[in-house]
Amino acid sequence: MRSLTDYAIITLKGMAMGAADVVPGVSGGTIALVAGIYKELIDTISSINISLLKTVKENGIVAVFNAVNGKFLLALVSGIGISVLSLAKVFNYLLNSHPILVWAFFFGLIVASVGLIGQRVTKWSLDNILALVIGASISFAVTIVSPSQGPDTMWYLFISGILAFIAMILPGISGSFILLLLGAYHLILGKVSNLLDALKAMDLTVILTHGIELGVFALGGIVGLLSFSRILKWMFEKYEARTLALLTGFLIGSLNKVWPWKRVEEVFVKHVGEPNEKIVPIIEHNVLPGNFTSAVYENGEVVGQVATNPQIGLSIGLAILGFLIIFALERISAKK
Numbered sequence: 045m046r047s048l049t050d051y052a053i054i055t056l057k058g059m060a061m062g063a064a065d066v067v068p069g070v071s072g073g074t075i076a077l078v079a080g081i082y083k084e085l086i087d088t089i090s091s092i093n094i095s096l097l098k099t100v101k102e103n104g105i106v107a108v109f110n111a112v113n114g115k116f117l118l119a120l121v122s123g124i125g126i127s128v129l130s131l132a133k134v135f136n137y138l139l140n141s142h143p144i145l146v147w148a149f150f151f152g153l154i155v156a157s158v159g160l161i162g163q164r165v166t167k168w169s170l171d172n173i174l175a176l177v178i179g180a181s182i183s184f185a186v187t188i189v190s191p192s193q194g195p196d197t198m199w200y201l202f203i204s205g206i207l208a209f210i211a212m213i214l215p216g217i218s219g220s221f222i223l224l225l226l227g228a229y230h231l232i233l234g235k236v237s238n239l240l241d242a243l244k245a246m247d248l249t250v251i252l253t254h255g256i257e258l259g260v261f262a263l264g265g266i267v268g269l270l271s272f273s274r275i276l277k278w279m280f281e282k283y284e285a286r287t288l289a290l291l292t293g294f295l296i297g298s299l300n301k302v303w304p305w306k307r308v309e310e311v312f313v314k315h316v317g318e319p320n321e322k323i324v325p326i327i328e329h330n331v332l333p334g335n336f337t338s339a340v341y342e343n344g345e346v347v348g349q350v351a352t353n354p355q356i357g358l359s360i361g362l363a364i365l366g367f368l369i370i371f372a373l374e375r376i377s378a379k380k
Contacts (some may be wrong), residue, residue: 051119057081058123061280064150065124065212065219072124074215077291078157078370083280084249085120086213088113089273144336144355145362147304150361154295154302156370157215163294165285172289179293183217189302198260204228205264210272215291217298232261303330304359308339308346333359 057079076082091112099108106116119249121162139146166173205227212219223229235254279287310327331337333356337349 046115051115051306054081054116054119055123055126058120058125059127061120062124062127063098071212071215071217071219072377073213073217074154074157074295074298076095076213077136077215078160081116081120082215084113084116086273086276086280088117088212089269090277092270143306144304144335144359147306147330148359149366150302150360151304152366153370154299154366156367157301158292158295160370161215161288161295165288165292168289169285172286175286175289176296178292179290180297181293183294183297184300185297186222187216187298198257201228201231201257201261202264202267204232206268206269207264209265209268213269213276215294217294232258300330304363305331305336306335307331307337307349308333311339311341311346 057075061075064075065072067075076085096108096111099111203256204223207221207226208219208228208235210219211217211222220229221227223232235257238250241247243255263350278289306325307330308325308328310325312324312326325339333354336352336354338352339346340348340350
């Protein structure tokens, strides 16, 4: 039976997952996998089904809470929520102000994750190596696809929700980055921003419109999460080594996205003309540190590049820090 300290540690792991999920290109699933709670998370999500309604009627809420591993889920979700409301803001600030250093930290984190998860594959047979290659190819392909502009329709919001939430529980594939590729990232952010403005102004028409749209997106996410978790659970039960090899491949492929030195080619401007205006890169190419440049923007477009300090020393130091943190998490998980 878990102690209060155990659940506190799970909450800390949830905070790490939440901080990772807000960075396009980094997955909270990576943290869950390395922290030793990934399989339990998948089992917990897959235990949520329609039969719980019958359990509520016959045995009450407490029985349902226990049936879905409620203490674990509550501790983890609490951590994610705390992170989104606090640490995530810090990560967003750092990503805007010191992008090279943030990406270097996550690069080291993922490199360490590749080694640790790869060690859990009991035997590197031809099938497992093939699964590794397939996972790496899929993840790499995701990182090089150019963002599209999706239609602002209910069915597209539903599909986007399904794919984004599936990506959130896959190590190496970021849900926010998937939304960016689908062209739904800006749609969702815009609707959230408009909804918040409407709530302040008490504009019921806009509240209802965007509330329904975001509800459809969330519904798609729930469908994707509940259905795909069952597939992952089955894969772990039948082909654990092959599944771990596949997930290791996902991590390897994602290194292309978190490479610290990037050349920005195209951007998207959020909150145009407002005090909180923000420029978000949507098309970037990796470069060597010696060729690193910063983009010059004008009217929301890239109009030139200027040579910039690549911060190689600090980047290496933070990559090593990320590497060591993953090993520290793994040691804590092993003891628990």
